Amino acid sequence: MEPAVHTSGLGRVYKRGRKDPVVALDDLTLTIERNEIHGLLGPNGAGKTTLVKILSTVLLPSEGSARVLGHDVAAETRAVRSLVGLVLGGDRGLYDRLSARRNLLFWGALYKLDARTTRDRADALLERVGLAERADDRVERFSRGMRQRLHLARGLLHEPRVLFLDEPTSGLDPVAAGAFRRLVLDLRAEGRTFLLATHDMDEATALCDRVTLIDRGRMLLTGDTGQAGRFLGDRECVDFTHPDPALADALALLPDVTDVERQDGTAWRAHTPDRGATRRVLGWLLDRDVLTARRGEPTLEEVYLRTVGDRGMRV
């Protein structure tokens, strides 16, 4: 069976008149299996949006190829368009002067759905994204979260099998973002595939089965979200809390410890080269009555920061 998305050697260069061209994507080979939620991580300008644009046929690749459910995005545009949904983040892309329902009816006509189907689906989707009560209010009065949910409903109107979400929760408050994520998980349960471009690590950790980290158009790593720590080259670590920094200093002198970093206040993390060293460090800490010590796993955020570097903080 064809994967949901497959790119091979995908590249995209933007020409900028007399200035040097910008390489937005460079030799990207990526596979997203069906029914997967795949996170696309990277700082601003990494090439996330460019990839989403290419896969949703808004943009043509300059090198390599991309297929969605077996259809080439450049050659079989029509087939791809009926299979994919594009969900934009931010305030744009909706008609502010129309009600939420009217927006959906408008796009239903554009997607050549018949009137009854459009109406039924619009009602069902508005219910589903929690906008049923505000369905007839103009979008201009909507909050960011409501707009975002309407974007999602719009993208789902033609029941696409693959959805591309570009920064869908940027600027949302935690409650709204949480509701949005639950919705995505529900939709995945129906068999849909998601590519989620984001620079929100919590979101990627909470939602994604697998993640791909890109920077400057190049893929840095790709793999299961749960085993993010492995990206850092099998590095092990031990987390513990202790009020006295002197203990951390002493720990750092052990041959089994590569370095110790302060997480915040009294929380510390010691990095170790391998499993054996971890065991010895845990024993050393227990001997000193540090009962909070446990083996830690680097978080996705840590992986991100270590791989992309501190540029990631500027997003």
Add this chain to the structure above:
Amino acid sequence: MSTVRVMWQAVLLQLALSRRNPEHALILLIAPMQTTTMLALTVTAHRPDVVANAVLAPGLIGLWVAALDYAGRIVPEDRWAGRLTSMIAAPAALGPVVAGRVAMVVLVGAAAFAESWTVAALGFGRVVTVADPALFVVAVAVTCFATVGTATLLSAVLVVSRARDVLQNSLGYPFYILGGILVPVAALPGWLHPFSRVVFLSWSAELLRDAVHGDAHGWPGSAGAVLGLGAASMAAGLWLTRHYVNRSRREGTVGFA
């Protein structure tokens, strides 16, 4: 010296804004087309005596549109109600800034005059000469003053009213008719005359045409009327603004747009 510098900075600011915003060049694009239309009609009807009207009218329209544009777009963009409060508090600081920006408005109108003259000369071979240059300078000066006064009033009206775009659109042609900028007020129906006389354009247009034709009798009255109407508009505009600012302070309505 520093006042001149502040004014110059304001002119530069306005220039920079206009350059980034091609819309501001609109008047200069329309004026030649209007001149062409009006002159074509005048010339094909064999009325050489009306050529001056057709050349002057786009300039006056340019001034009027620039004033409207200034009042309706530039001032609100500056959240001017707030600034005007401070202008009342410290007139010395803000006066030159406002004057500098208004100078741009006047310049735009003046440029429309020049374009119009050029179109007549090059496109139709009609070189309009000014018979009484001194009077013409006086006429242009008082007209510019009245334009500034009117712009002040219009900005107050536009800010107070909620339908800014609508007003901005509809404040043109009715005033071109009333102002007799092309067809003299005397040729309009009699019942319109009283209305015409409170529009400074009607006096300005006559004054300008008289200067071109070298017919200077009674000019002090006309110039006085232009100045008086300009001053009255400015006073009314300032009063309306202060009234509005005070009211919005009292009622706590902050949104000006």
Add this chain to the structure above:
Amino acid sequence: MKPLLRIVRESLILGFAEMGAVYTWRTWTFGWLMRLLCQATFYALLGRYVGDEATMRYVLVGNIVVLACMESTIVVISLAGERRMGTLPLLAIAPSGHLPVYLGRGLQWTVTGMTSSLVAWIALPPMLGVPLPWPRAAYAVPVVLLILVSSYGYGCALAGIALRMRGVEWLVLNVAYGIVMTFGGVNVPVEVWPAPLEYAAQALPVVHGLDAVRGILDGASPGRVMRLLGTEAVVGACWYAVAALSMDRLVSVGRRDGSLDYAG
């Protein structure tokens, strides 16, 4: 056909909703419509001042008919709004294609354009003392509709420019109908202009339709009127073709160079 009609319907709803942001029916009537009537009156008065009643009627008829063109070319503004709203890429990837929407986005202006010209057609001539020969003047109404349609195509074609360069939509709009008002036989016959200009003016909308309107009022032969209408229709069709090509190119070029942006 049916899906197309639904797109037209939804576009109209959208168009009027956006118009509602600027106008209520009252401000439209007393603001905008009044402005249009004054505009036609302004030139008509000039006509009488420099000429006679006949000149006035000539100018007035031209200026009333050109209102239809003026309003329908406002489609330039509506279309340029799509870029501002960031909907261009979404429209480009919709299965029905971008064309129906691009061509439908300013339809509300054709409705208001027809209304304004009709009001002016009925009200202004008697008000200004140059009544039209009714019921013959009624035959001009469908011609105004044709002019409206061809002008809309002209507006769509020019919208292609406004969609490519940001912030120029008002310039494009004003130049678009300014050219028609100046050189389109509205105030003076097209024959007044030097030969190259006169030939170029044949490609403008309104020119032939307006000639047909004048023919109807003056009792020209039906054959001549029909010929003029045919020419107006052909001119209009050509502008639609230019519009379609221009917008197709906008999308295909946009996909190649990334200018169909939704972020910027």
